[in-house]
Amino acid sequence: MRLLECIAALLLLCQWAPRQPILTAVSALGQPQMKMAEKNLIKQLLQHYDKKSRPVIDADPPYGTPKIERRKEKHANSSTIPIQQVTVEFGLRLVQILDLDEMEQVLTTSMISLYEWTDYHLRWEPEDEDGIMFVHIPTKDIWLPDIALYNYADERLEERRDVAAKVHYTGLVEWHPMAIYKSACEIKIKFFPFDKQVCWLKFGPWTYDGWRVNISYYHNMTKFDLEEMIDSPEWTILSHKAKYNEEVYPCCPEPYVDITFWIWIRRSTAFYTFILILPCFLLSSLTLVLFWLPPETPAKMVLGMNIFVAFFLLMLLLEKQTPSASDSFPLIGQYYCLNMGIITLSTFLSVIVVNFHFRGDNRQEVPYWLKKLAIQHGSRLLFVNLNRKPPASGLVPSASRANSTPAGNSDRRQQRRGVGGGGDAGGSRCYEDLPMQPTGASASAITSPGYSLHAGNSSPHYAPSYHGRAAAAAAAAAASPSDRRRPVNDAAGTSRSGGGGGGG
Structure with missing residues (x-):
């Protein structure tokens, strides 16, 4: 029995002996991962962080926030005090023009907002943190500039998507959220559908003045970034630019800054050519045919009324594309109204001609004033010569007025x-x-x-x-x-x- 117990112990010892170095190696390799340097770094950065205050430090640069001299009063000779200023670089990367609602006068665009600023509360030394150069932190845990769209025209409370910010060891914060902006845009429809529109988007700090939070161009880019632009099927971009503005209100000496992005767009007319332009020319041609029909036929009046109804339907289509409160009316709509007026006048005259044709001259003669107006004045207007000699026939000439009594x-x-x-x-x-x-x-x-x-x-x-x-x-x-x-x-x-x- 003892011999069998010894053999079993030796077998167990041989079975477990090769695994001992492997477990030791795994433990040795897993030990650096258990440190969780990035997790600890983020906890350390946010341990005493307050996202309600501006990320400034009173020390001098490069360890502190740059300071500017602020005037106590509005006049130029007033004394100044130093104040820390956070500069936010802001830009827009245009993805697509989604819609331009002429009725509501609202421009809808898909954008990538480009933010970049320095947060002096989020700095560390990479050598002390296992060489970590940057981390990603949710924006709900850090300070964000309150840059907002001034000409906001959206019922939503938030237009940006929630994405994390990239924080570098120097304190540089990069934040590029996706956003769908709906901005108010004044629409000019006089030359619809061959119109060109000018829209603008004004961005700036909503609460802070320009001395505390300044705004500047993102990487000195004075226009939209069109690297990821998707062409719109309806609108073509003609030009675009960005302009920095600084305004001082009468109440306060602090300036308020903003960046306004301007965009010039032109409408694509391929769709409207087949919907509004081509039917208009065809109906205008039928208006000419209306005058070629014999004056005594009732079909002339029926055709005129049908053309009138067709132009009225085109006016309804045009009404859906134009704002009712606009200060101008499209030229194509005025052309529709002119054709409808001509057709109405032609139909009215056709009724008179048909009435004369079927009534004849059996009831009463043509009034003297109407005959004088048609023969004397109408002949001059139509360049008709009434002084021609009558043909030789057996007709009896009328008596001379000179011999009349x-x-x-x-x-x-x-x-x-x-x-x-x-x-x-x-x-x-x-x-x-x-x-x-x-x-x-x-x-x-x-x-x-x-x-x-x-x-x-x-x-x-x-x-x-x-x-x-x-x-x-x-x-x-x-x-x-x-x-x-x-x-x-x-x-x-x-x-x-x-x-x-x-x-x-």
């Missing part, structure tokens, strides 16, 4: 009402207001027994009898347009025509 003038007025009037004994007179007398077969038809001779107070005239109206109308319709003349009364009361028709 007051009785003849009275007869002339009666002739305009369809009553024959007497004139000179041997002369003849035709209607000036009505078409000339017929010739040939038309005259014989009109002076047929269907017409009877009547004698008025002044002179005889022809009037169709009740039974002869149908025959006279049929004969007038069968005659050619050039032969459709009315009978002319002479002083003797007989009817004459170009072919010498007989009396009634």
Whole structure:
């Protein structure tokens, strides 16, 4: 039994003997990791850190914060006192222009905010901390500059994403959070959709004055950083810049500083060309077709109303793209209104022309003032020559006004009402207001027994009898347009025509 126990002990001893150096080596290698130098460094840095106070030290540079001389009063001759100043370098890296809302006049951009400043409470020697050159600390545990967007137009309370800050052993803090800024931007829509807009973003310390927290360009960069820029499908950047501003208000001697970023953008017109511009030109072409249609057709009015409705729909599309409180109206909208006015006027005139066409001249004659306005003044406006010689025919010329008498003038007025009037004994007179007398077969038809001779107070005239109206109308319709003349009364009361028709 003792022999077996000795053998078992030897076997166990041989089994565990090779593992002892390995465990010792693992323990030796793991010992530096158990120090946790970075964790201890962060705890040591934040042990007595107060994020509510500015990270300044009263010692002289390079171990302390730089000081400036501050005036006690606003006037230039006042005494000064030294004050520590924290300088924050600030810049913007533009990622993308997300949207420009014309209705709300808000520019939405995706940015990377670039911050850099020196925190004199977060400094250490790398030799004492196992060569650690920098650490990452959550921003909720350290002091942050209160640089804010002045022209803020967002309902959100925070526009930046929460990211950690990179702290170097010299106290230099780098913080590059992602942010989506919504800034107010005044929109000019006069030349929509070929417009150019100018927007600006004003950043500066909201609470601190320029003597305590100053702001400067990030790495002397006086414009946007476009290294990670993503092109916008709607807007193209024309130019951009940044400007440092310092303003002193009447209340206080302290200056307040800010950096304003300006950006000039132009709208891409490819989409609006097919939505607003091309339909506009096509409808304008249909407006010209509207004047080519015959004046008596009712389709002219229907087409005009359809074009009017189409332009009204384009106005509704334009209304959705433009702010209602704008101080100007787009030129393309004014062009829409002009076309709608022309179409309205054309439709109104078409109604008058159709009314004249179907009513004819059976009810009443054209008023004298309208005829004078259309023939005399209208001919001058349209460059129409009315002094041409009439063609040779059997028409009877009108009597001269020089030989007319007051009785003849009275007869002339009666002739305009369809009553024959007497004139000179041997002369003849035709209607000036009505078409000339017929010739040939038309005259014989009109002076047929269907017409009877009547004698008025002044002179005889022809009037169709009740039974002869149908025959006279049929004969007038069968005659050619050039032969459709009315009978002319002479002083003797007989009817004459170009072919010498007989009396009634």
